[in-house]
Amino acid sequence: MTDEQATADDQGQHGPTEITYSEQFYPARPRSLRPRARLRPQGQPWPHERTGEPVGTNPDYVSWLLRNSMLQDARDLSVQLTGQGSMWQNPFARPDPKSAVSVAPVWFTAYPISLITRPGESFLGTLADPELWRTFADIGIRAVHTGPVKRAGGISGWDPTPSVDGHFDRISTAIDAAFGTEDDFRRMCQVSADHGGTIIDDIVPGHTGKGPDFRLAEMNVGDYPGIYHMVQIEPEDWHLLPDVPPGRDSANLDTEAEEALAKAGYIIGALQRVIFHDPGVKDTNWSATAPVLGPDGIERRWVYLHYFKAGQPSINWLDPTFAGMRLVIGDALHSIGDLGSGALRLDANGFLGVEKSAEGLPAWSEGHPLSEAANQLIASMVRKLGGFTFQELNLTVDDIRITSEAGADLSYDFVNRPAYHHALATQDTEFLRLTLGIAMESGVAAASLVHALQNHDELTYELVHFATLHKDDHFTYHGVDVTGGQLAEHIRAELVQTLTGPDAPYNAIFTTNGIASTTASVIAAALGHTSLDGLANQDVREIRRAHLLLAMFNALQPGVFSLSGWDLCGMLTLPREQVGALLATGDTRWIHRAAYDLMDYRPEATASGSGMPKGHSLYGSLPSQLADPNSFASSLKHLLKVREETGIATADQLEIPAVPHPALLVMVHRIPESGQIQATVLNFGSTPVAGSVASEHFRPGARARDALTGTEVGVVDDLHALNVELPGHDGFCLVFEE
Numbered sequence: 001m002t003d004e005q006a007t008a009d010d011q012g013q014h015g016p017t018e019i020t021y022s023e024q025f026y027p028a029r030p031r032s033l034r035p036r037a038r039l040r041p042q043g044q045p046w047p048h049e050r051t052g053e054p055v056g057t058n059p060d061y062v063s064w065l066l067r068n069s070m071l072q073d074a075r076d077l078s079v080q081l082t083g084q085g086s087m088w089q090n091p092f093a094r095p096d097p098k099s100a101v102s103v104a105p106v107w108f109t110a111y112p113i114s115l116i117t118r119p120g121e122s123f124l125g126t127l128a129d130p131e132l133w134r135t136f137a138d139i140g141i142r143a144v145h146t147g148p149v150k151r152a153g154g155i156s157g158w159d160p161t162p163s164v165d166g167h168f169d170r171i172s173t174a175i176d177a178a179f180g181t182e183d184d185f186r187r188m189c190q191v192s193a194d195h196g197g198t199i200i201d202d203i204v205p206g207h208t209g210k211g212p213d214f215r216l217a218e219m220n221v222g223d224y225p226g227i228y229h230m231v232q233i234e235p236e237d238w239h240l241l242p243d244v245p246p247g248r249d250s251a252n253l254d255t256e257a258e259e260a261l262a263k264a265g266y267i268i269g270a271l272q273r274v275i276f277h278d279p280g281v282k283d284t285n286w287s288a289t290a291p292v293l294g295p296d297g298i299e300r301r302w303v304y305l306h307y308f309k310a311g312q313p314s315i316n317w318l319d320p321t322f323a324g325m326r327l328v329i330g331d332a333l334h335s336i337g338d339l340g341s342g343a344l345r346l347d348a349n350g351f352l353g354v355e356k357s358a359e360g361l362p363a364w365s366e367g368h369p370l371s372e373a374a375n376q377l378i379a380s381m382v383r384k385l386g387g388f389t390f391q392e393l394n395l396t397v398d399d400i401r402i403t404s405e406a407g408a409d410l411s412y413d414f415v416n417r418p419a420y421h422h423a424l425a426t427q428d429t430e431f432l433r434l435t436l437g438i439a440m441e442s443g444v445a446a447a448s449l450v451h452a453l454q455n456h457d458e459l460t461y462e463l464v465h466f467a468t469l470h471k472d473d474h475f476t477y478h479g480v481d482v483t484g485g486q487l488a489e490h491i492r493a494e495l496v497q498t499l500t501g502p503d504a505p506y507n508a509i510f511t512t513n514g515i516a517s518t519t520a521s522v523i524a525a526a527l528g529h530t531s532l533d534g535l536a537n538q539d540v541r542e543i544r545r546a547h548l549l550l551a552m553f554n555a556l557q558p559g560v561f562s563l564s565g566w567d568l569c570g571m572l573t574l575p576r577e578q579v580g581a582l583l584a585t586g587d588t589r590w591i592h593r594a595a596y597d598l599m600d601y602r603p604e605a606t607a608s609g610s611g612m613p614k615g616h617s618l619y620g621s622l623p624s625q626l627a628d629p630n631s632f633a634s635s636l637k638h639l640l641k642v643r644e645e646t647g648i649a650t651a652d653q654l655e656i657p658a659v660p661h662p663a664l665l666v667m668v669h670r671i672p673e674s675g676q677i678q679a680t681v682l683n684f685g686s687t688p689v690a691g692s693v694a695s696e697h698f699r700p701g702a703r704a705r706d707a708l709t710g711t712e713v714g715v716v717d718d719l720h721a722l723n724v725e726l727p728g729h730d731g732f733c734l735v736f737e738e
Contacts, residue, residue, distance in 0.1 A: 054157035056219040056294040061158075065212040071227065071323055073173045074330020081337055092383035095409040097448035097559075098650045100388040104143035104198045104343065105649040106555075106640055107562040108136060111147050111456045112167065112179050113610035115565060116597040123609070124149060124180030128188035132599055133195040135622050139633060140640030144192060145200040145345065145562070147456065149179040154210030154311055156249070163209070164311035166456060168347060170204050171211020173334045178610060182339065189340035200390075201341035205328045205378055206348025207312040210249070213327065214313055218292040220300060226321030229305035229314045229354065231266050233288070238301055240264065244290040250310055253286045253303070261286075267303055268356040271365040272468070275307055276511055278586060282310070307351045307365075317352045317374045325374070329381055336385040343388045346408055349375055350393045367399050367469075375407030383409075390450055390560075396465040397442045404448050410560060413449040415439050418461045418514075420553050420684075422491055424546065425498040425526045427685040429665040430478060431491055436656045436667070438465070446653040446667075447558035453550060453567045458514035458589050459522060461495050463488040499525040506532050506573045508588040516588040518566050520618055521573045523547055527686070532572050532616070540618050542686075542729075544570065544632050549682060549729045551636055555643050556680040556733050557667050558651045568625075569596045570618030570632060578613045598622050642707045642733055646678055647671045660691030664726075668695045679704075681724055682731040694721035702736040 051060040066072055081087065110127065117126040126132070127144060136144070151172035153163040163169055167176070175182050189199045208214060208227070216224035220232070233241060240260045242251040253261070255270070262269030271285050287310045291299040305314040315324040335341050353370025357363050379389045390410035391403060400411045416439070419432040439446070466475075471485035482490070499515055500507045504525035507517040517525075523546045524532060529539065547570065555561040565571070573591045576583060582590040594615025595608035599622060607613050619625055625633035643649060651669040654677075659666055663685030669678045677697050683689050698704075698720045704713045713732060716722050724732065 050158050056221075056292065057297055059295070062216070062219070062221060062295055064158075065216050066221075068172065069212040069216060069224075070171070070173055070208070070331065071213055071224065071327045073334065074326050077330050077333050077338070078326075081333055087384055090384055090386050092380040094406065095379065095404055095448070096383070096388070097404070097409050097445065100343070100390075100409040101447060101558070101560055101649050103388070104200070105560060105644070106141050107143045107145055107200065107450070107560055108141045108568075109145045109147070109452070109455050109562050109564045111564065111593060112149055114456075114593050114595050114608055114612050116595050116602055116605050116608050116614065118599075118601045122180030122184055123178075124175070124184035124188055126601070128184060128191045129599070130191055130194070133191055133197060135599065135626070136197065137195045138626065139622070139637045140644065142196060143198040143200055143343070144188075146188075146202070148202045148204075149175055149185070150202075151176045151211070152209050155212065155215060161210070164309050168204060169207070169209030169309070169312045170202075170331075171209040171213070173331055185339050185341075189342075198342040199340070200343040200345060201335040201339065202345045202347065203328060203331045203335065203378070204347050205315065205317075205374065206351050207306065207308065207314045208327075210311050210313065218289055218300070218302060219294040220298075221295060223321035223323045225302075226319035226323035227315060227327055228324070229316045230302045231304075233261075233266060233301050233303055235301075237261075237264060237266070241288040241301060241303070244288070248290075250287040250289050250304075252282055252284060252310060253288060254283045257288075258284045258286055261303060267305075268354065268363040270362045271307075271354070272362045273366075276309060276513075278511065281586070305354065307348065314351065314354075317370055325377070328378060332378060332381055333385070336382060336387045341387070343390065344378075344382055346375065346378060346389055346391045346393075348393060349378070349391050349408070350395050350399060350403075367396070367402075372402055372407060375403055379407050379409065392450075394460055394462055394464050396469045397438055397444055398465075398469060401442050401444050404444065410448055410450050411444075413451045413559070414460055415444070415449075415465065417452065418459065418463060418491070418495070420550060421459055421499075421522055422495055423663075423665065423684040424523065424550065426494055428662040429659065429684055430662065431487075432665060432684075433656050433659070434475065434477065435465075436653075440653060440656065445558070447650055450560040450562050451554035451557060452562040453554060454519045454564050454592070455562070456564075456589070456593060458510040458516050458592075459495075459499070460514040461492050462513055463491060466491075503528075503530055505530075506591075508573075508576075508591055510588045511586070516573070516590075516592050518571050518573055518592045518594075519547060519550065520566075520570050521592070523550075524572075535618070540570075543618060544635075546686075546729045547632060548635050548639070549684065549731060551639060552680065552731045552733075553665070553682055555639055556648055556731070558649060558653055558669060560649075561640075561643070565596045565598055566592070566594070568598065568622060568633060568636075569620065571596050572616045572618065574613055574615050600624070639708070646707055646733065646735060647673055648678060648680075648733075651678065654697055655695050657693060657695045659693060661685075661689045663689055664691065664693070666693050666695070668697050670697070677702075677736045679734040679736070680731065681726065681734060683726040683728060686728040688725065688727050690723070690725040692721045692723050694719060696720055698722060698736065699738070702738055704734045704736055707733040707735050 052058040054061045112123045148167035152167040152169045154161040244251045261267045289302045306312050352374040353368030355364045382389050388409040391408040392412040394414040416435050419435040423429045423432040466484035467488040473484050510516045523543045574594045579590040595612040619632045625631035651671050655668040657666045665682045667680045698716045700718045702716045
C-alpha cells in the first residue's frame with residue numbers, strides 16, 4: 001500500500017477524535033455562551049400590548065406575533081453566538097453514551113404540575129433548593145430532568161390558550177410564569193452544579209403548539225409557513241375540507257377527506273399509523289384550518305400535519321426556507337448556551353421525515369432517513385455546546401440502533417420497559433429475556449439506554465418492534481413459533497388482563513398506547529389487590545419490596561437509571577372523580593400524575609400549585625424515609641451506592657443466560673476499568689426460587705459475592721455454573737473474585 005493510499009484510507013476511516021488535554025486542569029469546554037442581550041423582558045407580555053383587532057390586516061398584531069415568535073428568537077440568539085471560538089472546543093460528530101452516563105448516571109424525572117413546591121416558591125425555585133439537592137446527592141441522584149417548563153399551548157387572538165398535552169406543545173422560548181423565571185432556571189443549574197448534578201431540559205423537534213409561529217404561518221407571513229407541514233388549499237377545493245365547528249380553529253380530516261385531498265395532489269395521504277387514534281375525534285393525522293385572513297387581505301385555508309393532537313402542528317425539516325430547522329436549533333442554543341442546562345430531551349424526533357409512497361401504500365413517516373439526518377444535526381449542535389441529548393420515542397430496536405450511530409447520545413429504553421412489567425405481572429421473564437437478547441444482538445448497547453421506572457407517560461405496551469417492522473417475522477416463545485404481531489397481541493392481552501379491569505380498576509387503558517398507572521399501582525395489581533383502599537402495613541411492605549426489585553432491574557445494568565417523584569414517594573393512582581374534567585378528553589393518564597411532596601414542604605396541601613390533586617403516598621417524604629433504614633429511599637440509596645462502587649453504569653452487557661426457573665433473570669456484564677465480571681440475578685416471582693445459573697463468562701473457581709449484602713453466595717463450578725437461592729422479589733448484585 002502506498003503512503004497516499006494509506007493516508008486516504010485513514011481519512012476514510014476517521015474515528016472519534018481523542019481529546020489529549022486533561023479536562024480537570026485544562027478545560028477546553030466553552031465558557032458560558034450566554035448571549036449579550038436577553039431575548040425579551042421576562043414575564044408574561046401578552047396582556048399588555050393590545051392595539052386593534054387580532055387579525056392579519058392589523059400591523060400591530062402581526063408585529064406583536066413576530067416579536068413573540070420562536071423563529072424570531074432563534075434569529076436573535078444565533079447571531080450572538082456565531083463566530084465564537086468556544087463553539088469549536090468539543091467533539092460532536094458521534095454520540096458518546098458512556099460519557100453522558102458518566103456525567104449523569106441517575107436521573108430524577110420531574111413533572112412540573114405535580115410537584116408540591118416550597119411555600120412561596122415556584123417549581124423551578126423549588127428545584128433550586130440546596131436542601132433538596134443535598135438529599136438527592138445523599139441518595140445518589142445526579143441529574144434532574146425538569147420536564148417541559150416553557151410556554152406552551154396556543155394563542156387565540158391576543159389571549160393564551162392552555163396546553164393540550166402537558167406542555168409538550170411549546171409556543172415560546174420563555175419560561176412559563178406558572179413554573180418560575182429564567183433566573184430561577186439559572187439558579188437551579190448553579191445549585192445542581194454545586195452538588196455535582198446536571199439539569200436536563202427539553203426541546204420538541206417534531207412539533208410546536210398553536211402559538212405566534214403557527215398563527216403567522218396561517219396568515220402566510222414571511223417564511224413562517226415553512227416551519228410546518230402545511231399546504232394551502234385553493235378556494236375552489238374548499239368543498240373537500242370539513243367545516244370547522246364554532247369555537248374551534250381546525251377540524252380533523254376523516255379518511256374520505258384525507259383520500260380526496262391526496263388524489264387532488266395536496267397532501268400525501270394516510271401515514272403508517274394514527275397515534276392517539278380516536279374515532280370521530282382523530283381519524284387521521286391531518287387537520288384543516290378555518291379561513292384565516294392574512295396581511296394581504298386574502299383569506300386562506302390550510303391542511304396541516306399533526307402526528308399527535310390537533311394543537312401540535314408538525315415541524316417541516318425539509319422546506320426550502322429551513323425555517324423549522326432554524327427554530328429548533330435556536331431553541332437548543334437558548335437552553336444550553338443561555339440558560340445553562342447540560343442536556344436536552346428530543347421528543348417526537350422519529351417523525352421528522354415524511355414522504356409519499358407508492359399508490360395504495362401509506363406514506364413513509366417512521367424510520368425515514370431525514371429523521372436520522374435531523375437528529376444528527378440537533379445532537380451534534382448540542383455536543384458542540386458541551387451537552388448531550390437523549391431521545392424519548394417508542395421505536396423499533398432497528399431504529400434505535402440507527403439513531404445511536406449519529407443522533408442522540410442516549411435513547412429511552414422502551415424495548416425492555418413493557419417487558420419487565422410483564423415479567424412482574426406474570427412471574428415469568430421469558431419475554432423480558434427475549435427483548436434483552438434482541439437489543440444485544442441488534443447492537444443496541446444497554447449503556448446507551450435510559451432505563452426508567454415511572455414517568456409522566458403511560459405504561460407503554462405498543463411493542464412497536466414486534467407489531468410493526470417485525471410483525472411477520474417468527475419468534476419462539478414458550479416453545480411455540482409465533483409471528484411478531486401475534487406475540488405483541490399476546491403480551492398486550494396479558495398486561496391488560498392482569499393490570500386493569502375488574503381485578504385492578506384503579507388502573508386504566510390509555511388509547512392503544514398503554515396503561516395509565518403508577519409503579520406502585522402496577523405492583524399492587526400484580527400482587528392481586530383489587531382495591532387500593534385500606535392497604536395493610538404488610539401489603540405496603542410487599543409493594544415496596546417489588547418496587548425495589550424493579551429498581552434493581554433498571555439500576556443494576558449499564559446505562560442511565562431514571563425514576564420520578566411518584567416512585568420516590570410510592571404514589572398511587574388518583575380516584576377518577578378527582579380528575580374527571582381532565583379525563584373528559586379521553587386522556588386517562590391524568591390518574592397517574594398525582595401531586596406529591598418530596599420534602600414535606602407543605603404537609604397540609606391538598607393539591608399542587610397547578611391544581612393537581614395530592615395523591616396517596618405509601619412511603620412518605622424523603623426526609624422521613626431517610627430517617628428509616630428500612631424505607632424505600634434508604635434501600636434505594638444503598639442500591640445506588642453499590643451501583644457506583646461497582647461501575648455498572650458504564651459496563652458492557654455480555655450475556656442474558658438461560659435460567660432454571662421462569663421467574664429468574666440473569667444479566668452478565670464486564671466492568672471496563674477492571675475487567676471484572678458482574679452478574680445481576682433477579683427473582684420476579686413472589687415466592688423463593690433456587691437453581692443453578694450458568695454463563696460462559698463465569699470462571700470456574702471464582703467466588704461470587706453479593707455486593708448488596710457483602711455475603712459470599714458460592715463458588716463457580718467446572719461447568720461455569722453457580723447455585724443461587726433467592727427470596728421472592730429479591731436480587732443479587734454478584735461480583736466475581738478469583
